Amino acid sequence: MNRVNKIRQEKTHVSNPENDPVQVFCRLRPPKANEESTCRLLSPTTLAFTTTDSKITRKEIHYKFRHIFTSFATQNEVFKYVAYPLLEDLLKGKNALLFTYGVTGSGKTHTLTGDHHNPGIMPKCIHTIFNSISAFQAPKCMIKSDKMNGFEVQSQRDAKQDEMDLLKASSRTAKKNRKDKTYVNDGTKIIDINESTLYSVFVSYFEIYNNKVYDLLDENCGTRQGKILREDSNKKMYVNAVVETEVKSAEEAFELFNLGQKRKKTGNTVLNSVSSRSHSILNIRVVQLPQGCPRDLLISQLSLVDLAGSERTNRTQNTGQLLKEASQINNSLMSLRTCLDNLRENQTTGANRLVPYRSSRLTLLFKNYFEGEGRIEMIVCVNPSAADFEENLQVMKFAESAQDVKVARSESKFTSSGSCPKTVTLAQIPKINLRDEALAALEQLSDALKTRFETIKHLGSFLDEEARFRKRLVDVEQENVWGKSELETTKVLFRKERQKFSNVKAKLADAEARAEDSQLKIREYQDKIASLRNVVARKNLKIKNTNVQDVLMRGRQRELKEQNVVETPKQQTRRYVGTPCPSRRRSRSAESTEV
Incomplete structure (x- = not known):
């Protein structure tokens, strides 16, 4: 292989340092x-x-x-x-x-x-x-930004x-x-x-x-x-x-x-x-x-x-x-x-x-x-x-x-981003040989410049103090803005809570009305239940009576079968309503005669 x-x-060539x-x-x-x-x-x-x-x-x-x-x-x-x-x-x-x-x-x-x-x-x-x-x-x-790739x-x-x-x-x-x-x-x-x-x-x-x-x-x-x-x-x-x-x-x-x-x-x-x-x-x-x-x-x-x-x-x-x-x-x-x-x-x-x-x-x-x-x-x-x-x-x-x-x-x-004044010192002023009047004028000018320089220094301190004061004002204003913003937020929250309370109150009234309707319906249902219970009791009583009659009828039929006596339906009806059956009386009398 x-x-x-x-x-x-890398290429070797002389490069600019x-x-x-x-x-x-x-x-x-x-x-x-x-x-x-x-x-x-x-x-x-x-x-x-x-x-x-x-x-x-x-x-x-x-x-x-x-x-x-x-x-x-x-x-x-x-x-x-x-x-x-x-x-x-x-x-x-x-x-x-x-x-x-x-x-x-x-x-x-x-x-x-x-x-x-x-x-x-x-x-x-x-x-x-x-x-x-x-x-x-x-x-x-x-x-x-000044929108032209610069700042101000x-x-x-x-x-x-x-x-x-x-x-x-x-x-x-x-x-x-x-x-x-x-x-x-x-x-x-x-x-x-x-x-x-x-x-x-x-x-x-x-x-x-x-x-x-x-x-x-x-x-x-x-x-x-x-x-x-x-x-x-x-x-x-x-x-x-x-x-x-x-x-x-x-x-x-x-x-x-x-x-x-x-x-x-x-x-x-x-x-x-x-x-x-x-x-x-x-x-x-x-x-x-x-x-x-x-x-x-x-x-x-x-x-x-x-x-x-x-x-x-x-x-x-x-x-x-x-x-x-x-x-x-x-x-x-x-x-x-x-x-x-x-x-x-x-x-x-x-x-x-x-x-x-x-x-x-x-x-x-x-x-x-x-x-x-x-x-x-x-x-x-x-x-x-x-x-x-x-x-x-x-x-x-x-x-x-x-x-x-x-x-x-x-x-x-x-x-x-604007004009910036340059400070000129007295040492930068060239020395020129002039007459006595010119020298005196220059001395006066020098005194005036010194006075102006002192004034500028004091003014600079005042400007610094003013800048600090303005900064404090901006901070206070910002706190005020934040306070107003928080107040508006609190008001909005209060309105929301009040709206929620009104909604809850309306829901409560609605619930109470529904509760009253429910009570009325409950009473109606209780009355219906009582009436239905009476109907059921009557039905049960009828059913019980019917069962008793059926039991008596079956017992009588057994007795008749034992005696080989056949009763007519009319006799059966009379016996159930309490009238004694003739055949039964005859049977009893016959029994007593035999005794």
Whole structure:
């Protein structure tokens, strides 16, 4: 048996130290019972694929990754190694993109989402963010989306009004009582965060289905309407008119995620009973507001992408709508691979090939990441079964080409949501040789500036006190709103209880009326029973008399038979009514004569 070892080495070329390669990780799915595995682990970074073809030759192909997670690796290990560094960058104002890729049924959704007791990357990221910033969150509605991929700082009055509107909306939807899925919190947090900054977290969730973008959190549209992609003022791509909600806890984020999961497109195929038919993207944006200047915002974004699995029609046997969906999924994945191949060739050979970002919504949406707007990581999920061998090789080729792509290292950038006055010190004023009058004027100007600086300092303390007072007012107003809400709830409950009491009272009166009718019927039945008893007694008496007569008649007949005397019916009747029978008198007289 011939063994052919083919080891793929990474290309060695001079790279810019300011560029970071796309980090590609691999995770192996546990093989099923009685299933032959086609891959084996050579080292923590090298994976070998082995198969036997028709010529009885064993081929072994080696692939290298940043790190390989075996089938025994836990969800927490994957999170710590892959996603935790992204969260550290996220809270420092840097962007990140993490997506899972692999054959259908290879465990991509499990790696990214997990379940209640064994949460995946997404739940752990949300828990870690709020475990870290829970004590440093900005007031609700203080930071608001401007609907153009940016944010703005609202006044206290506008923030209070928006918060009251949200409370009213939440009170109207509180009756639904959804039993949403939650995830276990292990208490992980980021240690090194800026405690002098206020944080706000915004979440959006959408999917790319048949090369169209659909918002999974949009409740206003009765029918699904596709969204369009646009560029903001900083040439960054975003989904126009997407619902982006501010969340203050992990539970609120999970509620939105579960709502989107119910609307996500899935299908039942031969290979996977719950197959994702779309690419789903969960965006987590963290907005930081420095306390020094309330108009400078630091915006960072973490995009978690669950790519739909690549499929082969001869295996899935899809037809109709499933076949159309599979075609769109494969086309978008091919566009992603083409963009990465062109990027790699441009970076390694110095070519100037066009990168076709616009060939797919998926590649157009993440164009900014590949152009240096954030860190990119990918988890390749592998099902080591022999049936997936050929498709796994295509996935490995894609992962190999992705590792050679270099992305410019992103830096934290502040954006301004309004004018922020800059403080100028006297040391920054250049010294100029002037006449005595000018020097005197400058001294007066300097004194005036000092006085103004002192006034600004005092004004700043007053403004801080005013801000604290306004915050207390907002808290009191919120308590008042909650009190009114509780009062309305109590009134509703009281009305319900009063209605219940009226219903019970009416039922009681009805029951009393029915009881009186029952008593009357009972008396009538008792009278009928008494009358029937009298009738029965009379009947019994007649029956008894009849029986006595029958007994006497039979006795008389026996006597007559003994005497051989036959009585006429008239004599029998006379004897029964008390008239003595002549024959009987004669018989008695004859007896006395004989004596």
